[in-house]
Amino acid sequence: MKENQSPTRAKIIAAAERLFYAEGIGRVSVDAVAEKAGVTKRTLYYHFTSKDELIEAYLTARDQPNLALFRRWFETADGTVADKTKAIFLNLGHSASHPRWKGCGFLRTSAELASLPGHPALKVGAAHKKRFESWLAATFAEAGIGSAEPLARQVLLLLDGSFAVTLLQRDPTYMDAAGDAARVLVGTALRQVRGRRPIEESNQLSLKLDNESSR
Amino acid sequence: MKENQSPTRAKIIAAAERLFYAEGIGRVSVDAVAEKAGVTKRTLYYHFTSKDELIEAYLTARDQPNLALFRRWFETADGTVADKTKAIFLNLGHSASHPRWKGCGFLRTSAELASLPGHPALKVGAAHKKRFESWLAATFAEAGIGSAEPLARQVLLLLDGSFAVTLLQRDPTYMDAAGDAARVLVGTALRQVRGRRPIEESNQLSLKLDNESSR
DNA sequence: TTATGTATACCGTCTAGTGAGTATATTATA
DNA sequence: TATAATATACTCACTAGACGGTATACATAA
DSSP states (O other): OSSSOHHHHHHHHOOOOOOHHHOGGGGHHHHHHHHHHHHHHHHHHHSSSHHHHHHHHHHHHHHHHHHHHHHHHHHOOOOOHHHHHHHHHHHHHHHTTTTTSOHHHHHHHHHHHHTSSOOOHHHHHHHHHHHHHHHHHHHHTTOOOOOOHHHHHHHHHHHHHHHHHHHHHOOTEEEEHHHHHHHHHHHHHHHHHHHHOOOOOOOOOOOOOOOOOOO | OSOOOOOOOHHHHHHHHHHHHHHOOOGHHHHHHHHHSSHHHHHHHHOOOHHHHHHHHHHHHHHHHHHHHHHHHHHHHHHHHHHHHHHHHHHHHHHHHTTOOOOSSHHHHHHHOOOOOOTHHHHHHHHHHHHHHHHHHHHHHHTTTTTTHHHHHHHHHHHHHHHHHHHHHTHHHHHHHHHHHHHHHHHHHHHHHHHSSSSOOOOOOOOOOOOOOOO
């Protein structure tokens, strides 16, 4: 297997990440990726058997870094779980103000490949969003929220909705609106917890890190 | 001007609607649209100056029918405004169960053309979603809701989120989750209205129409 | 000396868009 | 009323280039 990370393979994936995210997978040729990576096309095809496999590798490479970024945004925010949830949207709104921001690479790839169910890249994208949803649900459950799973699902829907709408309208204030809705939903669930067993939700002090661009 | 609807032009747009929605604009050639419409490519280029103009015409043709469908789903549902809002998601979930359903054509086009800001088709898409948001806001305001605009925005975010997530996961139950969140948000706003001036929200009897596929 | 990695050069196919010409209908003129 | 001119709506055949992918050869290192 050549699944390991040879430097050349890593360079190719890095080039694919930048180009596929910036232009969309259909508008980027294999030649362009090879050129950006500084290798010949034949070398690219030595490391990947097809363009489809390269697309899959592109999303696989984004999976963990994206999740880590969301987690960090959540964990470094002040306030209740509801406030911390909203912090994800605030940070995302900041990212979306950057002209190079182009929404969520997973969702955009899913839109482009919608006519190819079963495409390996779609499985990677679906698994990525599931992991995010599961992490949210676990975090909510830890805070004592009973309906953690449906709540996590609703927050995911708001998040992906704000990706889609902000990309279309090019207006990051939609992120704030989604964050408000998420804070209301999480806050309501949280108040039910406190009703049963008081306090327990602590105000965590934390750094406010500057955000990177999120994909 | 040939902006009017000659039968040939209408045939071409109808073919474009089916193919672009089913496969995505990047994966459909102008030749394929011409063939599906039963005209030569040169005839297509007689009616449209470029593929981009054809894409724009495709979304323009979907604008009013889609809005009308959502309105009908809302208006024909029983219950409060919150219930009627949720009905949109329920109907959409039903549409999404069909194997030919491929999400929202406006959002998918926006994802494909994300690297071309200012593309005419993107303006059509943005205006379409704005019209939906405005209609929702007006409907909420009519029901006496004070925060009609932010509320409409939140429902839009849930709607487009459910388009994106349901397409990726191929699981229409996400539509139900989004509908629940929307019902909670609208219901909360509605209860504040009732708190100030009681009743006023009537249970409207109405037919439950069977839905068409929504794009 | 065998496996890994890279390069040059190429193939067949598909793409958006065009050049040049034609059938038909309507209008203007004698 | 017959004829000439013009506009509309369409077709066939083509271009120039981009596309994904490959055959072959050469280099390097264990």
